Amino acid sequence: MSDEENSHRPNLSRRRRANTPAGTKKRRDVWVTVEEEAALVARAEREKVTVPNLLVSAALAERTDSPTERRAIGAELMQLHNLLARSSNNINQLARHANATGEFPVEAREALKHIRSVAMRIDRAIEGLM
Template identity: 50%
Template sequence: MSQDNPTGRRESRRRRANVAGGRQHKHEVKVSPEEEGFLLRLAAEQHVTVSRLLVESALMSGAAETPTERKNAIATLFGLHRLLASISNNVNQIARATNATGEVHTELRATLDATRRTAERIDRAIDGLSLP
């Protein structure tokens, strides 16, 4: 089941991609109000419909995460990568100024703290992934 979007748009889809010939089978699932709230919350967190959440969860029962969860984790890692690149640029600028003047700038501590926090966020994101 491909999640590719033929129009080339990069935003994520809430619904699953169409399949040739359409989907021929339909299943009805009755849930309690509490279960409905839980399903709606999970679907909203993953930015998918409840139907897609149920299908992905069932079909990926042997895996620790659905394709949508994995895609969201990868997007988080890319965001952290961009953040780390920005911090690295700041460290380089501070190092260049420190080498030129011999003075340690006050931004150094804040930048190093930001680097440490970002590294910890990356560790948490990686810990959240299930690896084979």
């Protein structure tokens, strides 16, 4: 490939961040374990960035939830899981009754409505994770 052709091609293997007009202002040293370093290097290679770029990008990402908020979301999902398990048990009991008697219990409509509301809560909790 000629120099002229090469000058019009974007550099897809660029690993450094672009320089800022004011230049670098602060330097931060971060101590990591050997295992953490290996994981950082592997991920940076996968994403084709430098480790410092990876760290800055991750730290400044739009996602603003903290570990505490993520734990709260996890707790909410566990509550929903337990609620869904109990509700499923109720639905099974209603189905057994319907199969044994040939009658559709009036409570089944409310139970199904409840299951739908739990499913919607699960959807909202999942949306909160994204």
